[in-house]
Amino acid sequence: MSFARFAARRLLEMAATLLGASFVIFGAMYLAPGDPASFLLSGRSASPAALAAINQQYHLDDPFFVRYFRWLGQLLHGDFGRSIEYRTDVSKLLADRLPSTLLLVAMALVLVVAAGLALGWIGAVRGGAVDSTILVTTTVAVGTPSFVAAILLQGLFAVRLGWFPTSGTGQGFGDMVWHLTLPAIALALYLIGMLARVTRAAMLEQLGGEHVAVARSRGVPERQVIWRHVLRNALGTVLTTGGLIVSTLIICTVLVESAFSIGGIGQLLELATTTKDFPTVQAISLLIVGLFMTVNLIVDLLFPLVDPTVTLGARRSTA
C-alpha cells in the first residue's frame, strides 16, 4: 500500500473513531446520575428562577441531540466549553495540566523501556539463578497495583528517607523531574515487569531458532548474534506490547497523580468526575481517545521498519 493511501485511510478511520467516541462520551455523561445544576448549588436550595437561569446558561433543558451537536460544533472550533467547577475554559485547564502529565508519561515510558528490555534481555541470555531472580521480581512487580506502589515509594523514599518530595508538581523542568521521579517509578513498575516478561519470552523463542545456531556456526561473535538475530527479531513483539504500554501509562496516571497530588490531566479527570464537571470530563475522555489513536498510528508506522516482511497497513497493531 502506498503511503498516501495508508495515510488517507488512517485519517478517515481516526475521524470516524473520534466521532463515535464523542457520541459515546457525551451520551454517558447524559445518562449518568446526578445533575450539574444541583452540584453548582451545592446543596443550597435555590429559587426556581435561579435554577432556570443555570439550566439556561448551560443549555441543560435542550433535547439530547441539540446539546450533542452544539457541543460537537464547538469542539470543531477548538472550544471545549467552560468548566463548571473551575469557571474557566476547559482548553486552558488542559493546556495548564497537560505538560506535567506528558512529562510523567514520558519519564515512566523511558523507565519501562530501559528497565523492561534490560531485565528481559539479561534473563533470556544469562539464564540460571539470574533469570529466576528476574522472574520472581517481575512477578511481584506485575502483581503490584500502581497505587500500592505509590504509597510504598512515598513512605520509604519521601517520608522516611526524604530524598524526594511527597507530593506536588514543582516549578521549572528540573524541579518537575525531581517531583515526578517517584510517581514515574510507581507508574512504571507494573509495566516494567510486563515488558521484561514479554521481551524474555520473545528472545528465548528466537534463541532456540535455527537461524541463531546458523549464525553461531558461521563464527558471528556471540554479542552480535544476540544483537542482530535475537533482540532484532524480538523487537516486533516488543513494539506491539509498546502500544499497549503507553495506553496503560496514560490510564494509570489517574491513580498515580491522585496519590502524589500532581496537578495533571489524570488528577483533573478524577476531580472533575467526582464534581460532575461534565465539560471537563468529556474533553479529557476525548483527549485520551485521541492519544490512544496516535499511539496506535505510531506503532503501525514503525512496524514495517522493525519487520521488513510486513508492509504498511497489512498488520493492525493489537494495542
Added chain:
Amino acid sequence: MTRTLDIKSLRLRLPDTARPVLDGVDLHIAAGETVALVGESGSGKTLTSRTVLRLLPKGAETEGEVDVAGENVLAMTPQQLHALRTGRVAMIFQDPRAAINPLRRVGDFLTEGVRLTGTLSEQDATRRAGELLEAVGLSGAVLRHYPGQMSGGMLQRVMIAAALMGDPVLLLADEPTTALDVTSQAEVVALIGELKERFGTGLLFVTHDLGLAAAISDRVYVMYAGRIVETGPAEALFADPRHPYTRALLDASPRLIEPGRRLAAIDGQPPDLRQELTGCPFAPRCRFATGLCTTQAPQPQAAPGAPGHLAACHHSDRLAEGAADA
C-alpha cells in the same frame, strides 16, 4: 598428509539419557574427498556433523577427538573456534527458510560472518558474496532481497554461497535437499558436487537417502543408534553390504529396475536413548542375531581383501549366504 577431518572414538552424552548418543564414532575425510553419512532419524548423524563445529546441545559431554586439519575442535579456545567457524569449516543446513534470518537482507547474511570478525572488509565481503552468488547461479541483485522474496531452492543456493564465503577446507552438508522439491533437489546436489570440485573442499554429506549417498560420495558411513555400523567405498558397500542393517536399508529402498516389488520394511524400532545397550544395538531387529550379539558389542572388522570396508557385525560372513536365499 593430515586428514581434513578425523573423528576418533567420539562419545557424546546428553543429560538424562542412559547411554551415549554418539558411542565411539570413528570417521575421517581426506583432503577433497566426499563422504556420505547415512542413517535414520535419531541415529546421531546430524549430531556428528554438528560436533565438527562444536555446535553441541546444552549439557553435552564429549570424549574422544574431532580433528580438523590436525587440530582438535573439542579442545579449542573460543578464539580458535571462531577462526574455525569463519574459515575452515562451513555447514549447509537442512532448511534454508529456518536457517536464514527472515528480517535481514541476503547480502547481510552472506557477509556477516567474515565482516564481523574482521576477516574481510565490507567492500571485499560484498564483492566476494556477489561472485559466489554467480557461482551458485544467482544474480548479484539478490544481495538486496529479503529471504521472504525468494524460493526455497534459491535460498539453499544462498546457503551454499554463504558456506563458501570463508574459503573452507571442509563443507558439512546436513540433509541439504530434504526441505526442497524434487527438481531443486537434483540441482542443489549437482551444484554442491560441482562447487566441491571447483573449490577443492572436502565434503561430509549427511543424508538418509542411500541412492543419493551412492551417487555423490567416494565413501559411505552407515550409522545406527550412535555407532558407525559399516563403512567402505560407496560401490563396495552397496554391492556387497557386510552389516545386516545396511542390507535391510538397501532392501527397503525403492528401485526403478524392479517396479512393483514390495519394499521390505525393517521391523521394530531403533533403541530408546533412555535404555542402556549391551551387545549389538541392531540385534533385536536383526534376523541373523544370536546369543553372542546380545551380550558382546561387535567391533569393526575389515572385509577379506578390502581393508577400507569395515563392518561391526559378528555375522558379516553369514550375510553373503543369507542374501543368496533371500
